[in-house]
Amino acid sequence: MRLDKSAILCIIFLGSLATLTSCRPDDEQDNEEVTEISALPASIVYPSDNPYSNAKFELGQLLFWDPVLSGTNEVACATCHHPSLGYSDGRALSSGVNGQGLGPNRTGGVVVKRNSPTVINTAYNGISVSGTVNPMASPMFWDNRASSLEEQALLPMLSAEEMRGVAIAESDILDTLVNRLLAIAEYRNLFEAAFGSDEITETRIAQALANFQREIVANNSPFDRYMRGNMNAMTNAQVQGMNTFIESGCADCHGGPMFSDYELHTLSTPNHPQVEDEGATGNFDFRTPTLRNLAFTEPYMHNGVFDDLEEVLEFYRDISGGNANSQNPDVANNQIDQDARDLRVNGDDMDEIIVFLNALNDPDFDTSIPSSVPSGLPVGGEIN
Ligand code: HEC
Ligand code: HEC
Structure with missing residues (x-):
């Protein structure tokens, strides 16, 4: 069920952690899962047998x-x-x-x-x-x-x-x-x-x-700052895009602070011409990746078949709604994950979502490169 763009989103503050939930009036009726996206915590958790030093x-x-x-x-x-x-x-x-x-x-x-x-x-x-x-x-x-x-x-x-x-x-x-x-x-x-x-x-x-x-973290994107209470951290267009992202159903898989459920899903991503990769269980299923910092990590998908976000969004348009057409000859239409087939992405939605995804970039991560390594070999290998 497509919600009106003006649908109200609820922001719940749990301690310092703000969580955004779409308040779907139809939730009770069709038992649709509640989708939530939220800021990353500032602290990093270390295993007890490998504490930081x-x-x-x-x-x-x-x-x-x-x-x-x-x-x-x-x-x-x-x-x-x-x-x-x-x-x-x-x-x-x-x-x-x-x-x-x-x-x-x-x-x-x-x-x-x-x-x-x-x-x-x-x-x-x-x-x-x-x-x-x-x-x-x-x-x-x-x-x-x-x-x-x-x-x-x-x-x-x-x-x-x-x-x-x-x-x-x-x-x-x-x-x-x-x-x-x-x-x-x-x-x-x-x-x-x-x-x-x-x-x-x-x-x-x-x-x-x-x-x-x-320690290689980037947890202070415009989205994180917005969710922690700085209402000016995202532009109006980014806030609009965030609503569209949730309403379209993206957060059903790309939810939580990392924008991933860390589950495996079959989407029918096209095969790369050079490799045969049947995924985790032979069903062309792959883990939902994070949507943070996409500006630095193109091309996209497990085999890099999409060069930019426009191509990714066109793919979702084609596998969902009335189109539900598999984009991989080895995957039948009815093998595509139901949450992907249920997406509602068309026209303006795609541009709006991309504007929002750009609010998930945080360029402020550690980029330091050691001047030498103990072996005396070239730093980073044969990359120059
Ligand atoms: C059914 C779960 C599901 C839904 C719904 C879903 N995705 Fe994905 N998404 C995935 C999986 C799984 C992959 C990885 C597929 C692959 O590698 O073949 C992926 C990959 C991506 C990527 C590539 C990221 C990278 O680093 O390569 C982007 C961008 C993306 N999705 C955005 C979206 C947007 C925007 C929506 C809503 C229109 C959406 N997704 C809906 C599961 C989902
Ligand atoms: C030849 C390129 C290459 C080298 C060298 C390499 N990686 Fe990777 N790394 C990859 C690829 C490709 C994957 C994904 C593989 C897969 O999913 O099956 C990956 C996945 C990972 C992941 C998982 C990230 C996630 O979110 O799932 C981590 C962490 C990682 N590598 C760290 C390392 C470390 C540490 C080393 C050195 C010991 C290393 N990599 C060396 C290419 C490389």
Whole structure:
């Protein structure tokens, strides 16, 4: 049921956390779920067995930038998660070992089957509508296959396409990397400062990387400031767009402070011409991504098939309403998630929603780059 544009939105203040709910008069009748969007909390939650420390942060940052963690000594985490590209890589599909150059200019690398998501705000992955974060139940990846930053951190090192290459077997790579770090005196000192002894283990590597990434946050967008009470932080057009976003049904999946339910959904995103990716369970299902900071992270979707937000909105128009046409030959119309088919997006709505999405950008995240890394290898890998 399409609500009138003038529908009243309720702002509920729960302590310092403002929550926006659409007050749908039809809610009782059709039991439609209540959609809520809200500001991010200012604080970051750390796991009890991996509390924050400056020393761990500094170690994690150096590890993030050091290609010593790749089998080939030429790919770092930052190769695909670079601050100048919103901690993503600006490519449809990421490019790992044997490549040269950064982001869209990278050539020669082995192509990974998915788009690189940003690591900005991954500290909040899995956040509930009410703002609760459990850092050990924090879904990671387009298919949610890891459940914390700690669990995620070692997986790129194991991946032949991303960081391992083929010369070192998967069963040997982590031992090889630990031994490499042990051979570098500066790393032994950094691990000692971070963990109280110079023992270097896979677990400690993962904990330091997670500690660093948890600090890469951008939680002060115009939307956040508006929701915390600064009514001038968003323009009238952005407020209008926010209403349209909710009324159109976007928040049914893109709800909560991160604009994601962290659930898997089948939409019928077109296949990328180069890869076959059936998603998390073989149903072309992928995790709802955050809608924060989209200005820094194009192209969009798990395989980067859409270059801009106009294309994304046209896609939603085509799979919803009377059109409900699958955009993927491997997905039948009736396989498309009901919440997507129920969307109401047409004409002006699309422009209004895009205006609102621009209120979710916060460029004020840590973009610092270390001047050197302990291995002496090029900072960030072969990206220049
Ligand atoms: C070759 C490019 C590449 C490299 C190198 C790389 N990543 Fe990624 N990263 C990706 C891609 C692609 C995905 C999505 C993969 C998927 O969903 O299956 C991803 C996903 C992630 C995520 C999940 C974000 C989310 O919201 O789900 C995190 C966190 C992350 N990477 C951190 C790291 C860290 C830490 C390193 C270094 C140890 C690293 N990445 C190295 C390309 C890369
Ligand atoms: C049924 C749940 C659902 C609904 C409803 C929904 N989305 Fe999505 N959205 C997703 C999923 C899942 C993806 C990832 C799909 C993929 O990668 O193939 C996505 C991807 C996106 C992306 C790309 C983000 C990125 O970083 O790549 C944007 C932008 C987006 N949606 C905006 C919207 C807007 C605007 C609406 C309302 C018109 C909307 N979505 C409605 C689930 C939904």
